[in-house]
Amino acid sequence: MYNNDIRGSSETRKKIIESAISIFSKYGYSGASMEKITEKAGISKGLIFWYFKKKEDLIIEIAKMSLPLDVINDALMKYSGIELLENIGKNYFKKYASNDMRSLFLYTLSSGSVYPIISDNIKDICTNIVREIAQKTCNDNSIKCEIKVRQFLGALLCYIINPSEIGEEIYLKTLVENYEKI
Template sequence: MSVQEKIYKVAEKLLESKPFDQITFAEIAELAGVHWTAVRRHFGGREGMRNWLQEKQSNMKEGFKDTRTRIIEAGTRIFSVQGYGNASLDKVASDAGLTKGAVYWHFSSKQDLFLAILEHHLTQQLQILPSQIEKMLSTSNPKTALTDWLKTQFNFFEINDGSSRLFLEFVAGNREPEVQKKLQSIHGKIIDGVGTYLHEMQKKGLVSSELHPNSLSVTIDAFMKGILIEYIIDPTHFKINPIFETISNVLWDGIAPKKRSVI
């Protein structure tokens, strides 16, 4: 067996017992009986090794979550239960079953982790939005479908993990320019993403071509954030069905494609 074959065989064996991002050159070298520089040479560097290990592990039946994902999931739980102010990286580390050092290796501060969680959730949203929007606008009763979709979005954010509530808490309490810049970048992704999908729906004649798609995206987002604020202030007066039916009526009457009059 060649040195390269030994190295790759040992690396694959290690993937059966630990996440790919916890495997080191030295660990592989010791088990393969070679110098760590030989491992680096065959993988083409640290990044090359991580990419190879990640791809291999993703194809295994019993995959392992990488450390960053575990931290993000633990952070989501801690922030959701305790709020931004009471959360800490120590608590996140404990929840994830990791050392504090492992958490700090990936995230420099609590706000750095929170921004990563926001980006993670928005990325997940963008992955499912195209099919949701097209299905909603293509149905025989798009106004009802829009009402159901808005209620689903509200229930997801408010009940499941409270991420929108946390987002508003974070925005209201942070004034640092660098954080604001990062927030704008993350928020811009969802606005631009929804705007792109709405533009595609305009091309298909499912949304009025008279509207600016990105401005419509901002309008829908503003509706949702405003409704969430109303709910936070006074949930006793929050009647979810009539509220979202009203929003759907207002939105749909404005975004529905205009019928051309027949002469």
């Protein structure tokens, strides 16, 4: 039996999250078991359910973490114009430098049909957040500017899916330059 200090520990929750990231990135959301996650975390199977009532709850939390929402929202609060794009790009590359996070991101993109809340988050990036970026980089919400933002984010996604032999710095610089020309 575990006492409340152990069950209430943010350290335990952190271990579960880190283990889930590792296991989900290796086996995918459907191929990973809670047992594998608890083994990696070094906790009992019962304890994981103290934090996450069901596997789906853990999947949704990890999936949301794998999306670039944090990177984009942080940049939107601090920057505008070209600086906004540069910051999104730099932090996007940092976030997905890890193979685990890159794999999770790709699993998450493909799991939207199974988990509607994940699909909603992806749609939010592709609509509302694109519009916010368009407003802060073009000072308008025109279709042309929205398409520019989608091209920019799509090019970042392509780099994450298949990193180019072109270095991140040159890739981002060229993306931003091309954005300004469109």
